[in-house]
Amino acid sequence: MPLSQEEACERVDTFSRELRSHGFRLTHQRLEVVREVASTDSHPDVDCVFRGVRHRVPTVSLDTVYRTLGTLADLGLVHRVSGPTAAARYDANTTRHHHFICTRCGLIGDIQSNELEGLRLPASATELGDVESVEVRFTGVCRTCAELDRT
Amino acid sequence: MPLSQEEACERVDTFSRELRSHGFRLTHQRLEVVREVASTDSHPDVDCVFRGVRHRVPTVSLDTVYRTLGTLADLGLVHRVSGPTAAARYDANTTRHHHFICTRCGLIGDIQSNELEGLRLPASATELGDVESVEVRFTGVCRTCAELDRT
DNA sequence: CTATGTGCAAAGCGTTTGCAGTTAG
DNA sequence: CTAACTGCAAACGCTTTGCACATAG
Numbered sequence: 250m251p252l253s254q255e256e257a258c259e260r261v262d263t264f265s266r267e268l269r270s271h272g273f274r275l276t277h278q279r280l281e282v283v284r285e286v287a288s289t290d291s292h293p294d295v296d297c298v299f300r301g302v303r304h305r306v307p308t309v310s311l312d313t314v315y316r317t318l319g320t321l322a323d324l325g326l327v328h329r330v331s332g333p334t335a336a337a338r339y340d341a342n343t344t345r346h347h348h349f350i351c352t353r354c355g356l357i358g359d360i361q362s363n364e365l366e367g368l369r370l371p372a373s374a375t376e377l378g379d380v381e382s383v384e385v386r387f388t389g390v391c392r393t394c395a396e397l398d399r400t
Numbered sequence: 401m402p403l404s405q406e407e408a409c410e411r412v413d414t415f416s417r418e419l420r421s422h423g424f425r426l427t428h429q430r431l432e433v434v435r436e437v438a439s440t441d442s443h444p445d446v447d448c449v450f451r452g453v454r455h456r457v458p459t460v461s462l463d464t465v466y467r468t469l470g471t472l473a474d475l476g477l478v479h480r481v482s483g484p485t486a487a488a489r490y491d492a493n494t495t496r497h498h499h500f501i502c503t504r505c506g507l508i509g510d511i512q513s514n515e516l517e518g519l520r521l522p523a524s525a526t527e528l529g530d531v532e533s534v535e536v537r538f539t540g541v542c543r544t545c546a547e548l549d550r551t
Numbered sequence: 552c553t554a555t556g557t558g559c560a561a562a563g564c565g566t567t568t569g570c571a572g573t574t575a576g
Numbered sequence: 577c578t579a580a581c582t583g584c585a586a587a588c589g590c591t592t593t594g595c596a597c598a599t600a601g
């Protein structure tokens with residue numbers, strides 16, 4: 250995952266600025282976590298970031314990495330890909346379909362769409378490997394939760 | 401999640417047949433787990449299926465539900481939505497993009513595509529709630545893993 | 552009859568939390 | 577100086593596993 254030096258620096262700057270502007274202190278540990286996660290596009294997990302940071306800050310704890318990545322995610326500066334903290338959910342409908350996922354209550358609804366059925370595989374996907382399935386995930390706030398907000 | 405009686409029965413039949421044809425015994429417990437998961441499109445989690453089954457088989461254990469759902473998923477009869485078996489992974493690239501996920505090694509690669517950028521939200525999605533983001537997940541086997549298979 | 556499946560209990564893993572000491576601003 | 581942050585260790589929730597008993601075929 251080659252990531253240009255400039256791009257990485259720019260991210261570090263943005264992350265630092267955003268953290269400060271939200272009242273978070275820019276500690277030594279945080280800065281190194283930020284550097285680590287900003288320097289790659291390989292979607293590292295927490296332990297991977299931890300090991301990277303430890304090279305430069307041997308006393309850093311795993312908890313701090315968890316907390317910092319959590320903070321960055323809350324601010325929308327990084328995204329979580331793949332399972333966060335949820336129990337597995339099963340779908341007995343194995344025909345091709347897609348999902349709407351409510352970020353508030355966890356509701357998962359099925360989506361059918363002719364436009365999506367007709368999707369062609371982008372070259373950037375087939376270059377990476379053999380694509381066996383495609384799922385589109387729409388995330389947002391469901392009707393019911395939006396209703397609750399309004400009151 | 402209204403699911404027609406016929407559809408549910410058809411699923412139970414298929415699941416039972418597939419289990420047998422793969423050499424699995426069709427036990428009382430398994431049959432009820434199959435019935436439970438086949439009777440809804442609400443994407444239940446393991447505990448939810450467990451509670452449903454327990455109404456009819458009070459002695460069933462949570463482990464059995466885990467094992468049966470695992471077996472069904474291995475056979476491709478049900479799908480797991482929302483990742484379980486994985487540590488959270490973080491992505492510092494918050495520009496709109498999509499992912500290729502290797503089911504063998506867990507590699508996550510970024511996908512850019514003009515066609516995907518132009519996607520319109522299907523009505524079936526906007527009906528469920530306010531869509532805040534869209535992510536397309538291509539899953540399959542990456543180049544490297546496919547190479548390993550060939551040897 | 553025998554290989555499979557079950558229930559139980561204990562362990563595993565990623566993650567979160569309470570607390571006392573540390574530190575940025 | 578003080579509120580915020582850190583590291584530690586313990587707890588947590590979901591899931592898996594080892595084992596003796598039960599059971600489908």
